[in-house]
Amino acid sequence: MRHLMTVLAVALFTTLSFSTAQALTLTAAKDSYIESGLPSTNFGTAPVDLIKRQDNTVWTRISYFGFDLSSLSHTAIADATFSLNFIDSARGITSDTINYSFELFGLTNESLDGWGENSITWDNSPSRVYTNADGLASLGTFSLTGKGLGAFDFTSQAFVDFLNSDTNDIATLVLARTTNQIGDNNYIHAVASRENTAVAGPRLAVTPIPEPSTLLLLGAGLVGIGLIGRRKRN
Incomplete structure (x- = not known):
């Protein structure tokens, strides 16, 4: 029984160690925001990415983030987390009791992934939310209170x-x-951009699914541990 518990403990430790070792964090390769009131202006060098909705005005802002996934080598992903730092834009007022809802979209039209950090504007932005959402898929919603x-x-x-x-x-x-x-x-809500020197910019943490060959090696190792213990008992 003690030997069995040892085998299980080793298996658990090995699995956890393997999962941790495979975690990968990517920083944004590009990011910017667009503004309806300045439709031909680019904000790619700004230290913040702004987000606001104000229909029928010139004050709406939408933020874009691009990540290079080539280091994953098309490996299937088991889990992923998109991390942002919300900072004070010092633009406008709000109450700490107001809940704001946000929605994250993924650009499914890959022919539009080539947008440039230093060239994207309201006028040339791909699949713009509110007015032309074709090619965008909702990835989920979340809410923040006040400035968040x-x-x-x-x-x-x-x-x-x-x-x-x-x-x-x-x-x-x-x-x-x-x-x-x-x-x-x-x-106007704001998140730190990748150009921000005080706060970390957008990040993407992914955990790839282990390759079948790796799982086979792990299983073989556990079987080997079991056989060694069996020989000792005999």
Whole structure:
């Protein structure tokens, strides 16, 4: 019985160690935001990416994030987390009691993944939320209270499925606020961009599914441990 418990403990430790070792964190390869009031202006060098919805005005902002997935070598992904740091834009006001809803989209039209960080604008942006959402798939929603300051992690099965469906090693994520401006609460939400020198920019943490050959080796090792213990008992 003690030997069996030892085998199980080794198996658990090995599995956990393997999973941890395979975790990979990617930083955004490009990011920017677009603004309806400045339709031909690019904000690719800004230290923040802005998000706001204010229908029938010139104040709507949508943020775009691009990740290079080539280091995954098309390995299937078991889990994925998109991490952002919400910081104070110091633009507008809001109440700490107001809940704002956001929606994350994935760009499914891969022919549009070539947008440039220093060239994307409202006018040339791919599959724009609110006005032209063709080619975008919803990956899920989340809510924040007030300015929502601090680190935020997003994950969903739809997000994992979107990454697994990628065929060109580029993943474009689009973040929009679905809550319209509420009265005088005209706050603009902001996340640190990859150009921000004070706070970490957008990150993507992925855990690939182990290759079948790796699982076979792990299983063979556990069987070997069991056989050694059996010989000792005999």
